[in-house]
Amino acid sequence: MRETDFVSGFARGLKVIEAFGEARPRLSIAEAAKITGLDRATVRRSLLTLSELGYADYDGKFFTLTPKILRLGHAYLSATPLSMIVQPHLDQLSEKAGQSASVSVLDGTEVVYVARASQRRVMSINLMPGSRLPAYCASMGRVLLAALPETQAREILSRTELKANTPRTKTDPEELMAELRRVREEGHAVIDQELELGLCSIAVPLMNARGQVVAALNIGAPAAHVAAFELVERYLPLLQETQAALRPLLR
Amino acid sequence: MRETDFVSGFARGLKVIEAFGEARPRLSIAEAAKITGLDRATVRRSLLTLSELGYADYDGKFFTLTPKILRLGHAYLSATPLSMIVQPHLDQLSEKAGQSASVSVLDGTEVVYVARASQRRVMSINLMPGSRLPAYCASMGRVLLAALPETQAREILSRTELKANTPRTKTDPEELMAELRRVREEGHAVIDQELELGLCSIAVPLMNARGQVVAALNIGAPAAHVAAFELVERYLPLLQETQAALRPLLR
DNA sequence: TGACATTTGTTTGTATACCGCACAAAGTCG
């Protein structure tokens, strides 16, 4: 790709959109400039553009994103058959298990939720399509990493900040690689309160008809309800049932 | 806003992202150019930029959006307290009612789902956060339109394509305006198979502490389970309970 | 098969739009 095949004004604008998030619903020009590291004048033009197009509101002082911005992500969710196809199966699975069920894919070092059926609220975390979790300490992340060639999985771990969210979090790369091998062999991953105390989950890969892993499917449960060692016997059969049902439907 | 305060390269890029959707997961440069109405060279630069930034994949022929694009919408969903706040209440409501429950806001002529708790799959429609439905024939749409000044509601209807999805769909603007007045008076809207045969729903507005309508809350049910006239007695109390619980939490 | 038409992707030249900077203006605090 040549230097000139890159539209930096577009790239800068996307960076500005991403400046909004978590604890930042409202941004002033100066704040957005600080977060993005871009020039204030540039940020101002991007924000005014967003506002002009209806992707943002401007009260003269602060900018806020509007629901129109969801069209951008929706272009992906609706364009990808994945989320549409799995949703009904997910609802069914969630109902049978009496627990939340989710499907996610890998994006860099993180898993991204593309569909979710929640039975009851899971702990302090509130997950929805588009939500992200670090792959190394999430059950679906383990499954997705295990599906990659070892070198690639190791490479992803190497650029992940492996921090111990709880005392149980595995953070040693070699230990994690060994865990990935086990996941690959057994066909499922179990997480016992590595992400958050009190939260367990079990995941299996979702494969397409050709056997390629295209996503991961999991069930999450409060540790108070179900001990980690029970996850396998209680939920693995249900997960595998859904896994098998979806296999011919995915491409 | 001055002419020069608009970054057209950014605007063009966003248009390119929106070119992906529903039946278009994969686009060639020429296709994207046709859909957006932009020059092929311009579209090419936008797509290559997206690809360079990891928002799209390119196989030499077709471009596909990657899950990274969800970060853009996620900036809204997570930045907006709305979806985070309502989700647990929604799960609870859905469980009590034994039916799907959703929260949405208005964007132009459409309602956009910002949160959802699905109990069982609702007919052929598969809805998730970011999904859109025309406001005029959805229960939440009626509630949200009813909250606007009449002139504005009429204006929105005037630029909506009022098509009859089913024989029961109301498509006459005057009839719809009358319906909106009734919704405003009664405080809830009931839809009886206007969107899809076999699907009923009931919605109420969600107000913040100052009494401003900030979103709509609904319960949808298969007509086979619950006749439309039963919706009110069975679900309205539950909806109102949730409505009241959320009121002091919204701003 | 081979010649022609059509579509698609890429490059080029030129007019224009945009970025970053420096400065002006307007708030915002003590």
Added chain:
DNA sequence: CGACTTTGTGCGGTATACAAACAAATGTCA
């Protein structure tokens, strides 16, 4: 009021859009 922060605005040099031409692939038909 004066220090400080934030926002708005002209300006020069650079990057980008557009149109048009070119190149390559694909389709069409005798």
